[in-house]
Amino acid sequence: MGKVIKSVKNGPNLVVVDGQTKIALCRCGQSSKKPMCDGTHHKVNFQAEEHEIKLDD
């Protein structure tokens, strides 16, 4: 399965290793626990497209 950076629609960047989410990094800039996502993106109505980058095969 490998390593993937998954940008969630309207949410954080997830670091996913072998199918398991290891960390959720804030992408809205409003988290009080940066660099971690604390869910504030819901309150601020953060809007962004989903995206995925595979780091290895």
Ligand code: FES
């Ligand atoms: S993306 Fe979740 S708090 Fe910023």
